[in-house]
Amino acid sequence: MPKLFGFNVGGLLAIFSAATILTGCSGGSGEETPPPPEVTVSTPEIRLINDWDEYTGQFDAVEGVEVRARVSGYLRDSHFREGALVRRGQLLFTIDPRPFEAAVARSQADLQATxxxxxxxxxxxxxAEFLLEEEAISKEEYDSRVQARQESIASVAAAQANLRQAQLDLEFTRVTSPISGRVGSREVTRGNLVSGSGAQATLLTTVFSLDPIEFIFTADEAAYLKYxxxxxxxxxxxxxxIANPVMLRLQDEADFVHSGEMSFVDNAIDTQTGTVEGRAIFANPDGIFIPxxxxxxxxxxxxxxxxxxxxxxxxxxDQSDKVVLIVDDQNIVQQRVVELGPVLEDGMRVIRSGLTRDDRLVTGGLMRARPGNPVTIAGEEPPPEETAKRSAETAELAAAQ
Known part of the structure; x- marks a missing residue:
C-alpha cells in the first residue's frame, strides 16, 4: 500500500469511512418535531329547557277500606273471587239473617201495639174534653188523659226507631263493597262466628281503589325552599x-313513560326526617300500578x-372535580372545572357554570389532549341542533327522490 506523507493510504481511507458512518448516525439533532395531536372540537349547545327533580316513592290507593262485620252472627257465604275487581255496592258476604228477620218482625209487632x-x-x-165542658169529670182526670196521649205518641216514636234499627241490622247481614276497586283475600271463611261490636268488629277483607292511584314521595327541606x-x-x-306535571318510571323501565300531575303537598315538615310529603296522581286504567x-x-x-x-x-x-377540556385561540388545551346539572334524554349534560357558548370544547381525541399542550383541530362538529336539522333535511330529500 503506498504511503502519503509517511501515512498508509488504506488506513486513512478506513478511518474516514468510519467517521462518515458515525456522523450519519449522530445526526438526530436535525430531525423535525412531530406535529401536535389531532382533536375534534365543538361549541356548547344552547337550548331552552326545564329542570326535572327525581324522587323515589311508593304507590298508595286513593281509597282503601277494611271491610268489617257490622252485626254479629255466623258467616253464611262469600260471593267474590279473591283478588278480583269489584264494584261499589257489590255483595261480598252474607251473615245468617234469620235472627235479624225475627227481630224485625218483633219490632213491627211492638210498633203496631203502640x-x-x-x-x-x-x-x-x-x-174527656167533652165531659170536661159538661163538668162531668175533674180537671185532674182530664190532665191525666192528656199525659197518657203524650206518652203513647212517645212510645210510637220509640217503637219506630227500634224497627228502623232492626231493619238496619238485617240490611247489614248483606256485606257489600263500599267502593270500587280490587278486593283482597278472605280473612274469615263461611261457618265462622263474626263479631260486629265496634272497634273489635271482625275483619272480613280489604278493598283498594286502583284508578286513579296516588304516588307518595318525600322531598328534603332544601328542595322545598327552592320550590x-x-x-x-x-x-x-x-x-x-297548580297541578305541576310529573313523569314516572317503574323498576323495569328505562324511560319515564307514565305521566301524571301533583295533587298534594303537606302543610308541615316531618320533625323526625326533615322532609315534606308530596303526592302525585296517575290514571291507572289497566291496573299496572298497585298500592x-x-x-x-x-x-x-x-x-x-x-x-x-x-x-x-x-x-x-379530576379527583372530586368535574372538568372539561377546551382549546383557546392559540390552539392550546386548557382545563375548566364545571358545575354539572342533570343529564337529558339525548345524552347531553347541563352545565351550570364554567363554560360559555363560545368555548371550543374537546369532544374527540380526549386521550390525546393534555392541558397546556398545543393540538391540531381535525374538525369542528356542528352543534347538535344543527346536526339534527341536517339529518331531517337529508331524510326529506331522500324521500322526495
Missing amino acids: LTRRDLAIADLGR RRQAREGSRPSSRE GMFGRLRLLGSGEYNAVLVPDTAILA
Missing part, C-alpha cells in the same frame, strides 16, 4: 296551587331557561 195504644189515648182525650322561592319569583308555580309498588318520579324543578349543554362523554373527573 199505635193501637196511641189511638186509644187520643180517643179517650177527645171524650317556594321559585313560586315567589314567578318562575315555577307552586304544586299547592305498595315502588317507582321513580320526575317532578318539574324549574321554569324554562337557556341552558348550556355538552355531551356527557366530554366530561372528565
Whole structure:
C-alpha cells in the first residue's frame, strides 16, 4: 500500500469511512418535531329547557277500606273471587239473617201495639174534653188523659226507631263493597262466628281503589325552599296551587313513560326526617300500578331557561372535580372545572357554570389532549341542533327522490 506523507493510504481511507458512518448516525439533532395531536372540537349547545327533580316513592290507593262485620252472627257465604275487581255496592258476604228477620218482625209487632195504644189515648182525650165542658169529670182526670196521649205518641216514636234499627241490622247481614276497586283475600271463611261490636268488629277483607292511584314521595327541606322561592319569583308555580306535571318510571323501565300531575303537598315538615310529603296522581286504567309498588318520579324543578349543554362523554373527573377540556385561540388545551346539572334524554349534560357558548370544547381525541399542550383541530362538529336539522333535511330529500 503506498504511503502519503509517511501515512498508509488504506488506513486513512478506513478511518474516514468510519467517521462518515458515525456522523450519519449522530445526526438526530436535525430531525423535525412531530406535529401536535389531532382533536375534534365543538361549541356548547344552547337550548331552552326545564329542570326535572327525581324522587323515589311508593304507590298508595286513593281509597282503601277494611271491610268489617257490622252485626254479629255466623258467616253464611262469600260471593267474590279473591283478588278480583269489584264494584261499589257489590255483595261480598252474607251473615245468617234469620235472627235479624225475627227481630224485625218483633219490632213491627211492638210498633203496631203502640199505635193501637196511641189511638186509644187520643180517643179517650177527645171524650174527656167533652165531659170536661159538661163538668162531668175533674180537671185532674182530664190532665191525666192528656199525659197518657203524650206518652203513647212517645212510645210510637220509640217503637219506630227500634224497627228502623232492626231493619238496619238485617240490611247489614248483606256485606257489600263500599267502593270500587280490587278486593283482597278472605280473612274469615263461611261457618265462622263474626263479631260486629265496634272497634273489635271482625275483619272480613280489604278493598283498594286502583284508578286513579296516588304516588307518595318525600322531598328534603332544601328542595322545598327552592320550590317556594321559585313560586315567589314567578318562575315555577307552586304544586299547592297548580297541578305541576310529573313523569314516572317503574323498576323495569328505562324511560319515564307514565305521566301524571301533583295533587298534594303537606302543610308541615316531618320533625323526625326533615322532609315534606308530596303526592302525585296517575290514571291507572289497566291496573299496572298497585298500592305498595315502588317507582321513580320526575317532578318539574324549574321554569324554562337557556341552558348550556355538552355531551356527557366530554366530561372528565379530576379527583372530586368535574372538568372539561377546551382549546383557546392559540390552539392550546386548557382545563375548566364545571358545575354539572342533570343529564337529558339525548345524552347531553347541563352545565351550570364554567363554560360559555363560545368555548371550543374537546369532544374527540380526549386521550390525546393534555392541558397546556398545543393540538391540531381535525374538525369542528356542528352543534347538535344543527346536526339534527341536517339529518331531517337529508331524510326529506331522500324521500322526495
